Amino acid sequence: MSPEGGAEPIRPRASLRTAVVWEVLRDALDRRAKSTDRPVLEVLDTGGGTGNFAVPVARLGHRVTVVDPSPDALFALERRAAEAGVTDRVTGVQGDTQGLLGVVAPAGYDMVLCHGVLEYVEDAEQAVRNVVAALRPAGALSLLAAGRGGAVLARALAGHFAEARHALADPDGRYGEGDSLPRRFSSEELTRLVAAAGLRAVSVHGVRVFADLVPGVLVDTEPGAAEELLRLELAAAEDPGFHSVATQLHVLAERG
Incomplete structure (x- = not known):
């Protein structure tokens, strides 16, 4: 499976780990572009590193600013964006969530991605408040954290x-x-964090419910196994019963 709409193709094994988030994210971007009547959205990717999500989002036609503390990651992002032909739509900025509003404009983004960040910050509640402060009044937050x-x-x-x-x-x-x-985190903890920052959780999905548990040799050698496992991941992601055993949890949140 690979993203549609001109986004960067994702390798089969990688897609098992990113497909759920990508499906939710792409749908949210499409809906937001239609609701705002602006086909090109401003997206902020905090801790976006080498551009695993930023480059595919840019290939959809949106402008993406990636904030990351690592100069090496930002250099790799620049190279990756160039290879994908989206250099004009991807901007890398060195920084972190603690000083986020010192390197990006407050209330300047239609969507903020905060993926794999809360696990490492000293104050998760403050980090969420900072990324929410970067959102426009009708903006949305894509939050991904370890389960x-x-x-x-x-x-x-x-x-x-x-x-x-x-x-x-x-x-x-x-x-x-x-x-x-x-x-x-648990799903309840993540939804409390977004609520404390003034957002409401629109959806919660379990990510990598099975992908990290199934032997790689089975997925790589059994005909059709990767595709079936991917379908299973997408189906289980929306079932709250599987949230408690997911490797990661994804929350899409919007202002009340």
Whole structure:
């Protein structure tokens, strides 16, 4: 599966991990462009790194500003945008969510992407308030963060039962000192964060419910397995029953 509408093709294995978010994001961009009667939207991608989402969004025709603290990531973003032919629609800016409003204009964006950021910031609530402050009055937020329950399930299935139990009880969802993520979230925690910033959650999806658990050799060698797994991911993403075991959680939020 690959994005439609001229967006950058996504490799089969990568699509299993990004398809759910991309489907929600692309639909939200389309609806917003129609509702505002502006085919070209201003999109801000905080922590956007090398442009995994920024470049496909730019290929849809929108203008994307990527804010990331890593100069190396921004250099890779520039190269990737050039290869995709969207250099004129992608701008990289060095910075982070803490000082976001010092490097981008407040209330200047139709949509803000905040993907894989909240796990690392010191104050998640303040980070969400900062990205929301960059939204126009009718703007939308795409929020993606690591899921607490997914880590518990993954450690248990790997045979690390003590770590699974630790992650289950830990306030930040960490499985121990060797855990590379400072924190994980539940869907309830993410929706509370967006509500505290003045937004309402339009949708919540589980991401990578099965993709990280299925052996790669099965997906890569069994005919049709990747396509069927992708269909399963898309179907399960909308079922709240699977949110508690998803590797990541995605929230699309708008102003009340």
